[in-house]
Amino acid sequence: MINNTIVVGLQWGDEGKGKVVDYLAGDYQIDARFQGGSNAGHTVQFKDTKFIFHLIPCGLLHKDIIGVIGSGCVFDPDVFFNELEDLKKYDSSIEERIKISRFCHLIMPYHLLIDRIREESKHGIGTTKRGIGPAYEDKYARVGLRIGDLYNPEYFEKKLRANISRKNHFLMEIYHAEPLSDSEIFDRYMGYAERLKSMIVNEYDIFETAEKNNKKIIFEGAQGALLDISYGTYPYVTSSNTIVGGAVSGLGISPMLIERSLGVAKAYTTRVGHGPFPTESEAAIGEDLRRMGNEYGATTGRPRRC
The missing domain is CATH 1.10.300.10 (Adenylosuccinate Synthetase, subunit A, domain 2)
Known part of the structure; x- marks a missing residue:
């Protein structure tokens, strides 16, 4: 039986990782972010409400799951508390399920x-x-x-x-x-x-306890492989390791803890910001994809290149 799964993007981000994590998270007890920060924008539709997660793991809409923000992330308290207040409208006790690494x-x-x-x-x-x-x-x-x-x-x-x-x-x-x-x-x-204060932890204690008690973990990546600081389209990349290996250093875990890797891709490719994009369309098809796919950044609102 597969217990622990990592979800990463295979393109320049905006592939739909948040939706995949939310879909799977009901079968897990822990959702852990391991890199990036409030530059992420994971959009999840819950009933009639759209939630955009920047720092908080998006699996927390499932009320039996704990969310971990690992040491590989960078943490903006102002963004975090604004996001938390929005989520409290859905679950007033949600902060009891959020754990933040003291090493962030x-x-x-x-x-x-x-x-x-x-x-x-x-x-x-x-x-x-x-x-x-x-x-x-x-x-x-x-x-x-x-x-x-x-x-x-x-x-x-x-x-x-x-x-x-x-x-x-x-x-x-x-x-x-x-x-x-x-x-x-x-x-x-x-x-x-x-x-x-009540949310700060040594995250490796959480993962050690989870492993001993056979609790299932989903590791939530941000951005995408083509934005990886080492292997992406440098220098037009993000500042962290977005690939599977980033979870090992970003959470202080053994690579053996990751049992399944899922890569998320769209049927077409988009990119936000500068940098190479060999298949970018500046013709009508690019605009049609942007309009029909609602391709605008969840964090900045910028139109995505298609």
Whole structure:
């Protein structure tokens, strides 16, 4: 019997992964996101209501499932709480089923600002302007702030002040932007810490317990294989590993825990943002596909290239 399944996209995202995860999730006890952040837009229709999931695993519309946001994700608390409030209209106790890795890196206001300024320059690559790339940059430069850091306020404040000092120099000298206030950001994120406290976990404990108790896990990928940071159409890619292997490092699990891999593709191909697209149609058929398929980004609303 197949227990654990991973769902990934085989194109440039927007293949319908969210719908597949939602369809399958009723047979699973855990739904785990392992990469990306609020740049995802997984659209699910439940009865007469359309839900768009950016950070929260989309299987949570099934009320017996736990949702995990793994350490491979980057986390924007503001987007998360807005999404959570929308979902509470459907299930008022849904946050009791959401678990967030203490090792997730935080998206900070300076990540959003830098992403927006870059994209509005002539060097933009067509990102969602959600701060994803700059947050991953800080992660790999070893200066990022993690969710677990929120619960050591002195350490968090020290790192935050150092980061903002560097970012303000960069913003003012290179982009001639206004400086950011470290005290205002610190107070805001301490408020987030209190609200998040009950949801923060070491995610590997969850997976170890699940394996011991034969609980089934569905691993939910975001974006698609052609946007993988290593194997996609670089540099027009996302900032994380979107392929099956990304779940191993993004959740701290053994590859043996993944028993089945499902790749999702559409009958035609779409792409959002810049980058190569050899079969793109600029004729009427491309516009017809966009109109009939409602091909507009769930996160940005941008028309998709078809």
